[in-house]
Amino acid sequence: MSATITSNISTSVWTIDPAHTVVEFKVRHMMISNVKGRFPVVAGELILDGADVRRSRIIATIDAASIDTADPQRDTHLKSADFLAVEEFPTLSFASSRISRRGAGELEVEGELTIHGVNRKVVLAVEGPSTPAKDPWGKLRIGVSASATIDRKAFGLLWNSVIESGGLLIGDQVTISVEAQFVQP
DSSP states (O other): OHHHHHHHHHEEEEEEOGGGOEEEEEEEETTTEEEEEEEOOEEEEEEEESSOGGGOEEEEEEEGGGOBOSOHHHHHHHHSTTTTOTTTOOEEEEEEEEEEEEETTEEEEEEEEEETTEEEEEEEEEEOOOOOEEOTTSOEEEEEEEEEEEEGGGGTOOOOOBOTTSSBSEEEEEEEEEEEEEEOO
16 A cells, blocks of 8 residues: 555646647748748646656647647648648647656657547657746746657648649658646646
8 A cells, every 4th residue: 555655646747838838840841941830729737757757648739720830821721621620620639658768868758649630659759857846936847848750641631732843842741849848736
């Protein structure tokens, strides 16, 4: 019985602070530069096992319609059936299935990423979690940085167009980066 109590004491629950979390992506445009975008509406929870990080779990949900690329016309196209189909698939989500250490302060988080209703295994390279710190209101906070590159076609995001020079308008590889701050409720 004391082993269970010890395990429960070392486990803590943290929620994503959306005001201090940034989920961004970048993709090649016209084969000449990258275009970036972000999803400002994100929620989620980290269950952190302080004794063994491998027993930790994370889930996150993103409002697909919150996509922002600083171009309203492009955002409208990305929300359409050509890409995210936000009316049919209003959220993007991630749920971890395995967490392992890669080095000091580095983790590898494997899980299911769902975009456009399609689930695929993705591995995130993660820095953190940081050492907990108290904010001015007395709440504990931690942060992580995470990144991965996915093939958008694997998630059913197939739309593209050939440009006059013969290349494609949009690259297939999308780099995802997350700067997340979590707070204990």
